[in-house]
């Protein structure tokens with residue numbers, strides 16, 4: 001009888017052709033076996049659509065997971081873990097909030113995590129790797145540019161980055177010349193201008209789309225930055241556009 005049991009369904013990158021495929025992850029003793037199902041377009045040379053890949057290190061074992069959750073310093077140096085939603089990697093002992101398990105990836109070395117594109121955590125400094133403040137501030141700015149429609153606070157950014165809100169704010173401001181909140185507002189207002197210009201969305205919907213769902217608040221901050229209301233801005237742009245076309 002087969003002793004493997006279905007562990008969970010997931011999606012993974014094929015180690016051979018780098019395409020995303022659905023898979024079932026089995027547990028086999030202390031190891032994991034990943035069964036990938038390739039779609040037909042995939043051309044990695046493995047016909048039949050299915051193959052086995054042993055990728056035990058990429059899967060979070062119970063031991064890894066308990067070390068992460070318990071901040072077990074005894075496991076430091078034995079492995080490193082990255083979190084896909086924040087792009088950073090840590091030592092097991094990092095005193096950060098436990099990430100979601102499905103976002104975690106395990107690496108044998110800090111160099112391996114860095115090579116996979118993750119940045120060393122500012123708090124636990126895996127292997128003494130230090131991320132330059134400039135690079136860090138830019139990564140935070142970029143994450144704001146990508147997620148501005150969501151609810152973002154200084155607190156949530158600091159939690160993601162495993163630092164204090166004070167430290168994040170001070171470093172960001174020193175390098176970017178403005179606070180994270182000011183950068184977020186600037187990104188949101190740029191997006192709002194583009195929507196007012198290029199779409200016919202009602203003003204309240206524009207505010208909502210750019211992460212400022214309170215219509216009165218959106219009108220206030222827009223007016224303060226632009227010197228006119230959202231509808232006046234839209235009107236003026238439409239008139240300027242009309243003149244340009246004449």
Ligand SMILES: [Zn+2]
Nearest residue numbers: 090094121124
């Ligand atoms: Zn850390």
